[in-house]
Amino acid sequence: MNFDYTPEVEQWRARMRDFSERHLLPANQAWHRESAAGRHPIELLDSLKSLARAEGLWNLFLPALRPHEPGTRLANLAYAPLAEIMGRLPWSSEVFNCNAPDTGNMEMLHLFATPEQYDQWLKPLLEGEIRSCFAMTEPDVASSDATNIRTSIRRDGGDYVIDGRKWFTTGALHPRCRFAIVMGVSDQGAEAPAHRRHSMVIVPLDTPGVRIVRNVPIMHHYATDGHCEVEFRGVRVPAANLLGEEGAGFALAQARLGPGRIHHCMRTIGQCELALDLMCARALERRAFGKHLADYANVQDWIAESRLEIDQARLFVLRAAALIDGAGNQAARVDVSAIKVVAARLQTRVLDRAMQVFGAMGLTDDTPLAFLWSWGRALRFIDGPDEVHLRVVAKHELRRAREAAASLAPYFTPPAIDA
Template sequence: MDFAFDARTEELRARLLAFMDEYVYPAEETAHEQRARLASPWENPPVVEELKAEARRQGLWNLFLPDAEHGAGLTNLQYAPLAEITGRSPQLAPTATNCAAPDTGNMEVLAQFGDERQRKQWLQPLLAGEIRSAFAMTEPEVASSDATNITTHIERADDGSDEYVITGRKWYISGAMHPDCKIFIVMGKTDPDGADVRRQQSMVLVPRDTPGVTVKRAMQVFGYEDHYHGGHAEVVFDHARVPVSNLIGEEGGGFAIAQARLGPGRIHHCMRLIGMAERAIELMCRRAVSRTAFGKALAQQGVVQNWIADARVQVEQVRLLVLKTAWLMDTVGNKGAHTEIQAIKIATPRAVVGILDRAIQLYGAGGVSQDFPLAELYAGARTLMLADGPDEVHQRSLARRELKQYL
């Protein structure tokens, strides 16, 4: 394994780092001020659209998509350090470069499984950053950590029309509050009584303006509404009807598509988490050298030195594991990297939450305030111990794989 950056990665890293310094970091405070004056908190502040235009002008656009026809054509190993950089400003940088979830996963699904009409109608405007999208999978009435529990029904209409009728309730549907969210990818059961529980589910495209689709409310995350990500909504599908041609792939293929979608999504989250940790370490160091307590700088206090040293060790450990996972995904595929994907999903959020917790402690009251990004970063990192499958599900699967050879 050689994790040295190749020439293209080095060139993109240099351009992206310059873009962050010149445009993104200065825009953080501007975006916050502009949002307070917007008619709707879910709209993009004007500076975000300016960042998107500049990123596109500089060729820092759709970096996540390995499909050279639609994206930058980067490998996972090439994209990893770039995603880490954008993770240092998770509210702005991923959106500015059109590399923000859930759109990234939805674009991957459409690129890999969508037909020509679906790609033209929905993938192209997503790639252009003209619309946003949402992925409707999690449900409030069941333990969604087990996707086979999903209760949303996708049934053929019984009136002779070539349509599906969709009925169900979803929540924490990321991006659904954004006014530019035009399309949902909805996972539900087309064959709820099928013998194979992993062939009961299908995925269909449901335009947001479909009659019977109601975005009921925004869900908070530790009190935050995640405006920059288009929020997280509760959505009700009450006999919403769409053409059968809106099916993605084949009936019964929803579970397999979800797994294909979540593999890259998990590593992208972990890449950005490392960037969040680096931002936290930088903030810790700046605070430590600028504040005095009990007669000496915080940087001279042994406990603070330990926090900073431990944080650096943890970041280097999880970064190497993420890079190994990216390399395996590139060389043996997502299935061959299954163990490592689960390992980073467990290890990275856990490490970053700990680093952010100590950074908050170092900042005292300021650490939990809106004046510094630490509290919001903490909320985002802690949530990723649940998103894309809770840690315990990955631990269960990983342990079974380890034990299998001894049984």
């Protein structure tokens, strides 16, 4: 057991922090002003992407599988602390071609794309030339239970025909977004078992019948790249656009989610660290009723509790990353559910405290806190609601307990009672 980053990881962290200080932080205000003015800051991003790629900070998220692909693909345990640094500027992951949902799509395509799909869709994604989105959640059903998903993917001759409505399709408004991976019911007759009825297809966004209905605000925040409601009406794509095989939708989704959740969690840790930095700085600077806020014991408690919670959560996430690296997504399934809940709750808790220390300013857009808090609230649904993940953990624990129950008898100590 060893809690230090390896020297190699420390080097990566130094390079990332250095890049952030030299290039990202100086661009932060410009990014926000462009976005606030309703303009996509794509030129800013393009120039930063060139810089990052030139410095070898590219595709860091993708554990090595095939040679000759662009980028520097690290183990999850090595990537995690870099995702933490990226988290401090929520828009910065794309600079390193490491942003959701493209990362998850690239992972799936990496594992399951046919050679043609590889060339047409994955290669330009790996190069950062195009963007993609992932259409899973539906407005009309509780999508947390993915068996509820209703969008139909119907085979019709050499095509699939897609009909349905999705929302929270992130990235669909990015000017370079070219395709969606769509999850839907391919087994209309419900002949297969419940978890073998869904499939995924690649749907180019310019296919007739695809309509981006609106950019859905999350806690009043409109993402530049969109969390979109998208309508699919009689959308027809060639059968070759099927990802994996028919009925493999759930299996694909599982493959997608392990590392993606690690990324989310580590970015969340980074955001919480930023919030703690800001909270402390504000507490040291502001005075009320004759003392600095930092001198009030309740504010000190908030600071200390944030530190306790962040450090614990980080270790927990890193352990899950190590488990994925060592034993694979499936073996880490319960651990990944666990960190998802921990990270989402951590964010709202730490951010809430930071906002309180900032007073009214914490509610405005002048600090990153309001956005991060909103994002944290959304994280309690993104990648599945907390309740679903708690259930996964509980069921695992109960299975374990069922085996151990017999050995617990010696721990009970009722008094000897004569008959």
